[in-house]
Amino acid sequence: MTTTAHDLLDWSPEAVIFDCDGTLMDSERHWQEARNRAFREYALQPPPGFADKATGLHYEDCGRLMARSVHKPELAEGLTAALLDHFLALVTDDPATMPGAVQLVRLLSVRLPLAVASNCPRVVVEGSLERAGLREHFQHIVVPDTGDGMRPKPHPDVYAVAARLCGVRPDRALAVEDSLTGVKAARRAGLRVLGVGPRPQGDGAARADLWLPALHAPELVTWAHSCAIRRPLPES
Incomplete structure (x- = not known):
């Protein structure tokens, strides 16, 4: 209501x-940049509209969604780890x-x-x-x-x-x-x-x-x- x-x-x-x-x-901008960097680390491109779908998700859910969105579910663990690493670096440098x-x-x-x-x-x-x-x-x-x-x-x-x-x-x-x-x-x-x-x-x-x-x-x-x-x- x-x-x-x-x-x-x-x-x-x-x-x-x-x-x-x-x-x-x-820090949402840091999550977006971290997602982009994680995709690039695996030579992948985020699909159109991915940022809207990912906003607010827990980083593990986001990593799984990243893998599914590019039809590579086997990369979920690696993308999740890369996402968190890149985010921690960004947020530490620019809080x-x-x-x-x-x-x-x-x-x-x-x-x-x-x-x-x-x-x-x-x-x-x-x-x-x-x-x-x-x-x-x-x-x-x-x-x-x-x-x-x-x-x-x-x-x-x-x-x-x-x-x-x-x-x-x-x-x-x-x-x-x-x-x-x-x-x-x-x-x-x-x-x-x-x-x-x-x-x-x-x-x-x-x-x-x-x-x-x-x-x-x-x-x-x-x-x-x-x-x-x-x-x-x-x-x-």
């Missing part, structure tokens, strides 16, 4: 859970936040519990937020680590766990996302969703309660200032 902008921005959640890539950190991310996170962190729910490896999320000076503002980082049983987005697991760790019911938490994969995951977990960045084509974006062009949209900053302060629960 969608709401109007007035409805969502009149609501005060009890926690806010952010995606990382493309939402807080300007950058999305416009408005620092201000919004700082405003909200004194009012509400904050978490990150990401498909990225933990080392990437932790390192990116640390370099951006944002890590201290988040009580929890939730990623689908190998062996913990959590499935990556578009499954709801990371959002469901993040809400629980913040001590709130999913329907009292707000997810902030830039991809349809992430919007779907947050919806499946029962969260309300704010989409940010370029609005995706098609009707998938309608699953978000509201879509704004950036984190520094004036109405979003005003809303952050007005959020009721809620003392965060102690970490378990």
Whole structure:
């Protein structure tokens, strides 16, 4: 169920859970370049429209999709490893936040519990937020680590766990996302969703309660200032 902008921005959640890539950190361009480099490493060309299909996927799912898209499923493991290696090199050399991310996170962190729910490896999320000076503002980082049983987005697991760790019911938490994969995951977990960045084509974006062009949209900053302060629960 969608709401109007007035409805969502009149609501005060009890926690806010952010995606990382493309939402807080300007790293989606690094994933795109890493995909291109991995394809080139294997003397392959990405098929038309591949970037749209890959946005927001867990890197292992992306590696498998890369292999399937060029009809070479036997290359899935190699492409996945190359993808991650190239991305780590790029994001280490050029970490950058999305416009408005620092201000919004700082405003909200004194009012509400904050978490990150990401498909990225933990080392990437932790390192990116640390370099951006944002890590201290988040009580929890939730990623689908190998062996913990959590499935990556578009499954709801990371959002469901993040809400629980913040001590709130999913329907009292707000997810902030830039991809349809992430919007779907947050919806499946029962969260309300704010989409940010370029609005995706098609009707998938309608699953978000509201879509704004950036984190520094004036109405979003005003809303952050007005959020009721809620003392965060102690970490378990």
